[in-house]
Amino acid sequence: MRPLDRVHSALEEAAAAVAEEMERLLPDGDGLEARIFEAMYYAIMAGGKRLRPFLVLTSAQLFNVSRESALRAAAAVEMVHTYSLVHDDLPAMDDDDLRRGKPTCHVKYGEATAILVGDALLTLAFEVLSDPLTHADPEVRCELVQSLANAAGAAGMVGGQMMDLEAEKLALDIGAITRLQRLKTGALIAYSCEAGAILGKAHEHARHALKAYAHDLGLAFQITDDLLDTTGNEKDMGKKVGKDAGAGKATFVSILGVERARAQAKVLAEQAAGHLDMFEHKADLLRDIARFVVERRN
């Protein structure tokens, strides 16, 4: 199999396993509040590449973590990612009607329910991680919770979203955009790689290597996102394109131009792969995914 085909089939396999795990973990019932269970399911099952859980599973494999532990941590990360999309799509935020080719959660269930769906998914992620089923060692579970909260909160993803809202009023330079994206998307991607190391009680230097990899991967991912927003089409993307340019927002592409942005993403992907030398051939799939991230079309 060629490397990119191998990535595709590994992504698909991981996506199916994580979807199954999330289905097991999502709440269910027929009380008066059943609407939220249905809406959580809708948001989670809307699909997507499931890149973050894939990174959890793949980094966990480096340290021989049990499949159940890795799947639960992967599901938790995807819940946090999904909550962030549900809230980000709200009318008061990005006001998106379409996500992965389907009506967004608030379009389907109304704004109030969508707000609650995000809240419930975020909360569920921490409930899953702190559960003894995720890992026998409570120290490991606490570290998973603490690192995820740090990556997802005001010092990470939510802080990045706040910067993004503020950025609409300002002309950002490349340094500010890099920091914005490091918080907005980079922190959760970095956590996804770190989670495998936490679960495997990996040595500090292994953990640093994975974080350095994830840092470059996250930026490469975001630059490619900006490129796709400029050059992609709505059918491939399953969502509106050209929104950032339309809103006059500074992006990697608006500052660097298409060609330099594309070159930069490729350099970052190579650099990301380079951080994994210590894992030798065990990290081939992580290296391949770095290349996949900049060559994807949606």
Place this chain on the structure above:
Amino acid sequence: MRPLDRVHSALEEAAAAVAEEMERLLPDGDGLEARIFEAMYYAIMAGGKRLRPFLVLTSAQLFNVSRESALRAAAAVEMVHTYSLVHDDLPAMDDDDLRRGKPTCHVKYGEATAILVGDALLTLAFEVLSDPLTHADPEVRCELVQSLANAAGAAGMVGGQMMDLEAEKLALDIGAITRLQRLKTGALIAYSCEAGAILGKAHEHARHALKAYAHDLGLAFQITDDLLDTTGNEKDMGKKVGKDAGAGKATFVSILGVERARAQAKVLAEQAAGHLDMFEHKADLLRDIARFVVERRN
């Protein structure tokens, strides 16, 4: 000092200590995202009775928990309570402009920021609980995280909020309203009492006693809330009153009438106090707070 005066001064003392602790725990900085730090501070420092952190501190005292541990857990509970108010006040939810006599978070900072403030406070609560500073034993920290997530999520508070939204379309009976309130406000109040027992590694029967106390206290609290919404005035309450009746929502008062609701709240408060026999005089303050909860005017 008379019991109610004692409660008042204990509440004030706890409120000041928890506010100070939260101020220490809230993020700060002058980056592009500084607006969210400011808005989190605004939401947290808007005040309130701080009943939930008071319950954490007071139940922790039963088991000789260190002051630092109790304060951190108390701060985490109040962060979750505050996040739920910020989201609940949003235009798509209850659409409230006034909270504790001040503009609500979205009125002051806009809807997008208010959504992010809620998200960040919820996330921060879990970061605080999982931090080794909260308790030396990671098993205790995991249990704090897991129980809070359970109380706050779709099986608890968020589920109750979903029921509340659905209830606007339905004529609920007393059983349904009791379940709704047990989830919407009862679960977090119960957790507040349980947190002290978790921190103190209390025996199962002590924990059950506190949960039974909290269950009755939570209902008494909610019935009194409904009474104040009917009979209180906006000045004392610091928010709009009569909203539920105006919206045609079934409440304890609309079903039981003012007199029976008042009597029921009193019975529940006495019943709550009765669950604490095993703690003898050590639980006097918890008994007093049960009486305070049904006699308060805001």
